[in-house]
Amino acid sequence: MKTQIEIAREGTISSQMMDVAAEEHVSPDYVRQMVAEGKIVIPWNHNRKPRAVGIGKGLRTKVNASIGTSSDIIDYEAEVRKARAAQESGADTLMELSVGGDLDRVRREVIAAVDLPVGNVPLYQAFCEAARKYGDPNRLDPEMLFDLIEKQCEDGMAFMAVHCGINLYTIERLKKQGYRYGGLVSKGGVSMVAWMMANGRENPLYEQFDRVTGILKKYDTVLSLGNGLRAGAIHDSSDRAQIQELLINCELAELGREMGCQMLVEGPGHVPLDEVEGNIQLQKRMSGGAPYYMLGPISTDVAPGFDHITAAIGAAQSSRYGADLICYITPAEHLALPNEEDVRQGVKAAKIAAYIGDMNKYPERGRERDKEMSKARRDLDWQKQFDLALFPEDARAIRASRTPEDEATCTMCGDFCASRGAGKLFAADLRGDKI
Numbered sequence: 001m002k003t004q005i006e007i008a009r010e011g012t013i014s015s016q017m018m019d020v021a022a023e024e025h026v027s028p029d030y031v032r033q034m035v036a037e038g039k040i041v042i043p044w045n046h047n048r049k050p051r052a053v054g055i056g057k058g059l060r061t062k063v064n065a066s067i068g069t070s071s072d073i074i075d076y077e078a079e080v081r082k083a084r085a086a087q088e089s090g091a092d093t094l095m096e097l098s099v100g101g102d103l104d105r106v107r108r109e110v111i112a113a114v115d116l117p118v119g120n121v122p123l124y125q126a127f128c129e130a131a132r133k134y135g136d137p138n139r140l141d142p143e144m145l146f147d148l149i150e151k152q153c154e155d156g157m158a159f160m161a162v163h164c165g166i167n168l169y170t171i172e173r174l175k176k177q178g179y180r181y182g183g184l185v186s187k188g189g190v191s192m193v194a195w196m197m198a199n200g201r202e203n204p205l206y207e208q209f210d211r212v213t214g215i216l217k218k219y220d221t222v223l224s225l226g227n228g229l230r231a232g233a234i235h236d237s238s239d240r241a242q243i244q245e246l247l248i249n250c251e252l253a254e255l256g257r258e259m260g261c262q263m264l265v266e267g268p269g270h271v272p273l274d275e276v277e278g279n280i281q282l283q284k285r286m287s288g289g290a291p292y293y294m295l296g297p298i299s300t301d302v303a304p305g306f307d308h309i310t311a312a313i314g315a316a317q318s319s320r321y322g323a324d325l326i327c328y329i330t331p332a333e334h335l336a337l338p339n340e341e342d343v344r345q346g347v348k349a350a351k352i353a354a355y356i357g358d359m360n361k362y363p364e365r366g367r368e369r370d371k372e373m374s375k376a377r378r379d380l381d382w383q384k385q386f387d388l389a390l391f392p393e394d395a396r397a398i399r400a401s402r403t404p405e406d407e408a409t410c411t412m413c414g415d416f417c418a419s420r421g422a423g424k425l426f427a428a429d430l431r432g433d434k435i
């Protein structure tokens with residue numbers, strides 16, 4: 001079977017491209033053209049057939065939620081509940097990143113619980129299984145890794161973060177640089193670096209890149225080039241090691257596209273706001289416009305407990321400057337395994353960030369929804385305010401928990417409601433659309 005990129009290059013519009021075009025209010029041929037150029041990807045899997053979601057140029061910024069067990073907390077039902085919570089809260093894609101318990105079971109149960117495209121990181125299971133089998137993850141046999149990639153694709157993975165861009169040259173840059181305030185923060189990345197150093201060998205995912213794309217192409221799974229040396233601290237942002245890996249990932253994005261595989265590039269991490277635009281420009285320029293997947297980014301390191309907010313601030317900025325997919329961050333980041341409520345909070349914060357980013361990325365599309373909300377507030381039209389809200393149930397619940405004396409107002413100002421006062425003073429004058 002062919003991949004979306006191969007179909008698009010033949011001039012054919014697939015049913016998935018049609019679905020994306022309808023959802024995004026763009027023409028099917030625009031989607032086909034962008035898929036053919038590798039500027040839009042549609043995470044898919046011939047075995048599973050998830051919801052068709054377009055990621056890339058000219059489309060709404062998408063939000064990913066990551067869930068999964070840890071070695072400390074293994075609760076399969078909780079992971080299924082978290083997957084459903086992510087979908088209900090509006091996530092566009094889901095990553096299943098378990099490292100504890102029966103990894104095949106949790107992957108299959110999570111996939112069955114949602115219709116979202118589901119992605120993963122195959123290195124996690126590979127190193128977990130090598131540690132269980134040999135007592136040492138560094139004894140991982142590359143053949144086992146390729147077998148696992150195939151098995152996970154067979155199970156229905158729509159996209160896969162694979163750390164192909166770490167090679168011996170990248171590690172050399174890291175060593176010569178001689179510092180990392182935040183160390184290495186990617187589980188897959190640090191495991192691969194440890195394996196390469198212990199075995200004195202090149203990364204098999206880099207060395208046999210055509211084998212990786214060959215497996216993923218069979219299922220039309222998107223290859224997301226993992227950012228294993230991403231900065232995990234503001235002071236490491238845009239350092240030479242990270243940029244070196246980005247450079248290689250951008251080369252591989254071009255190579256993979258030529259091979260007919262859908263390609264996505266993963267970014268950081270932790271980035272101060274003034275470096276976000278440059279980071280995205282660099283990725284877009286070097287990769288030939290491949291869709292960019294930013295992990296937030298977290299914009300300050302000093303607000304544990306509120307990293308859904310620090311990441312949402314970075315995410316709004318990254319969406320504005322062209323990031324195409326945002327990975328949510330939850331309030332539990334850096335502190336604990338997220339629970340169901342953390343997942344909901346994380347998705348909502350990232351959705352708001354993506355919405356704000358899109359208002360600025362696509363100013364030509366107007367800001368009608370915001371204008372209508374402003375008018376509804378001015379007119380104290382509560383029903384309309386809820387209808388326009390990104391998360392109406394949350395807004396309703398807060399209002400219902402503190403009911404005002406006068407139903408027209410709210411308990412914030414009560415008798416001193418400015419909107420009610422202005423309405424009385426300028427009943428007719430303030431209704432014009434030009435104000």
Ligand code: SF4
Pocket residue numbers: 409410411412413414416417418419420
């Ligand atoms: S009471 Fe205050 S906050 Fe509430 S609607 Fe009126 S002006 Fe707005």
